[in-house]
Amino acid sequence: MIAPIVQVDHPVTLVGGGEVRPGAVTEALDRAPSLVAVDSGARAALAEGHQPEAVIGDFDSLDPRTRALISPDRLFPIREQETTDFDKALRHIRAPLVLGVGFLGGRVDHQLSAFNTLVRHADRPCLLLGAHELAFHLPPEIALTLPVGSTVSLFPLAGVTGASEGLKWPLQDIPFAPDGRVGTSNQVTGPVRLRMDGPGMLALVSPAALAEVMRAFLEAGHARWPSRVG
Known part of the structure; x- marks a missing residue:
């Protein structure tokens, strides 16, 4: 270490x-x-x-x-x-x-x-x-309260799948990959919850969401990916 x-x-x-x-x-x-x-x-x-x-x-x-x-x-x-x-x-x-x-x-x-x-x-x-953006790597799960109609862009840097609530175009059953399907310009329809099956997905939201994203990352019990081996 x-x-x-x-x-x-x-x-x-x-x-x-x-x-x-x-x-x-x-x-x-x-x-x-x-x-x-x-x-x-x-x-x-x-x-x-x-x-x-x-x-x-x-x-x-x-x-x-x-x-x-x-x-x-x-x-x-x-x-x-x-x-x-x-x-x-x-x-x-x-x-x-x-x-x-x-x-x-x-x-x-x-x-x-x-x-x-x-x-x-x-x-x-x-x-x-x-x-113009606030960019971060998605944790295993995150819940965010963002303005309805605001943009959430998702861009994979690895093959990854997941699920979502509160987005116009749900993530369920979609295999994302940097040389395949990406998720730019999705729209918020309600309280957002994102769950990823593995690491590799970046999220980009408005800088105005900084306080809310920080709250989500700092809340007690926030899930993290394990440390990389090697």
Whole structure:
């Protein structure tokens, strides 16, 4: 088991090096009060006046000026190049939930890589907040109260099946796959309940649903996928 760099009993804000709209870090910290930066994400944190509790990554994009503003005991370089900095950070955080900003928008390859990390570490609940979407890997079961008529998009990154309540187009009996059936632009018709038979399904909803999605992930007894072996 990997030793944690950050271990807390409350949500963590994780700042990436992608697009971060002004004020996004401060707003995230209102909900997830511990701050961790991924490599160059430290610049966005410092720009809003926040000192990261830890900076994790290979540091290939952490410029010397930014690095000099951070106490050395808060710098945690991980030099291996087999995984992304987001992956490095997520697997070294132990928290009930991670709220990521700076991972959506910008380069498509970076976003796809972030989605890959969400699935690779399905046992680590993490929400990625962008200007237009809130993206997360679905747990075994989740219940959400979302506005009727709002959009829930589901995109598989593995072969997966499940069931749903409260969606216009139910999921039952549909084999989803990244090279087959996907579930974009479904619509809410009532209280939503999603049950997945295995890991691999991403959900994308409006950023306005952040508080409700966080509530669902943090409620007592929330089911998680088991840790990945190997």
